[in-house]
Amino acid sequence: MGNGLLSQNIPYTELFVSDLVFAIAVLLAGFIFARILISLFNKGLKKTHLPGLVIEFLSRFLSILLYVLVILAFAGALGFAVGSVFLGLSAVIGLILGFGMQDTLTNLTAGIWIATLRPIDKDDYVTINGMFGKVEAVGMMATEILTPDNQFITIPNQLVWGSAVINDTRMPIRRARVDVGVSYDTDLDKAIQVAFDVMKNNSMVLDDPAPAVITSELGDSSVNLQLRAWANNEDVWTVKWDITSEIFKAYRKEGIEIPYPQMDVHLDKEG
Incomplete structure (x- = not known):
């Protein structure tokens, strides 16, 4: 009964059920084989110590090529002339490129340069x-x-x-910057020294380059300081968050005011 089913003709086509089953088997086997090849290709590239970006780019290129070959094999198993299918795919690709060839080729070329020069x-x-x-x-x-x-x-x-x-991650060290304002009545030298102490007490802040505190601006409501601390790239955000928290606590402990923005409003009475 099974052989009888496989030998039946598919309506409106010249294909038999056995042809369709064989073509689907070719398609599934092709995709599995392609995935195995891509996996082996990736493992081989990793042994060359090529940058991850280059490996990713080459892997995607090979994937597209293999999947196109699998589709051609599927079409061939169905009895289509592979040459005609290839020409058809070429026509479709040509049509796509015809609508946006300049952008397509530019993106492709740019991708190659990015993967190469990194x-x-x-x-x-x-x-x-x-x-x-x-x-x-x-x-x-x-x-x-x-x-x-x-x-x-x-x-x-x-x-x-x-x-x-x-x-942000290309260089091994980076500078974390924290801005803070102090009242105009503040002992500026004391405020700067407290800021220095906060940075020096942070174990992730590097000694070289040395941390620095500058007076960045005389604002409307405050004298604005900027704390500059160097840290390893992977620590820079943690350092920024820690210093922001610690400078607030240290200024509160030392009685150094961080003022709110203020606005003076004068009302004139008439008559």
Whole structure:
């Protein structure tokens, strides 16, 4: 009965059920084989110590190539002339490129340059066109970043390559800056010394370069200080948060006022 079912003709086609079953088997086997090849390819690339971004880029390129070959094999198993299918795919790709060839080729070329010259790398924290996040991957056409609040952003490669990129993780150390205002009645030397003590008591603040405190501005309601502390890149945000908290506690303990913004309103009586 099973052989009888397999030998039945599929309505409105010249295919038999056995042809369809064989084609589906080819498709599934092809996808499994492609995934195995991609996995082996990735493992081989990791042994070369290539940057993660380059490995990701090459892996995606190979994936697209293999999946196209699997689709062609599936079409061939169904009895279609593979050459005709290939020409059809080429026509579709040509049509897509015809509508946006310039942008497509520009994004592709930019992706190659990004993966090769690596102004950014996988897991770097970057700001691109005002968008901040961690680099997840550079694809054939777009760069993917993940924001700290878990928003996934896709940026065309041409915008990445053609824009100023701020890379927060490229350098081994960075400077944390904390701004704080003190009252005009404050002993400024004392306020500066307390700020120095706060930074020196933080174990993650580096001695070289040395921390610094500058008077950054004479504001409307306060004398504004800026605390500058150098730290290892992975510690810089923790240092910033710790210093912000500790300077508030230290100034309160020492009786140093951090004033609120104030506005003087004068009312004139008429008559």
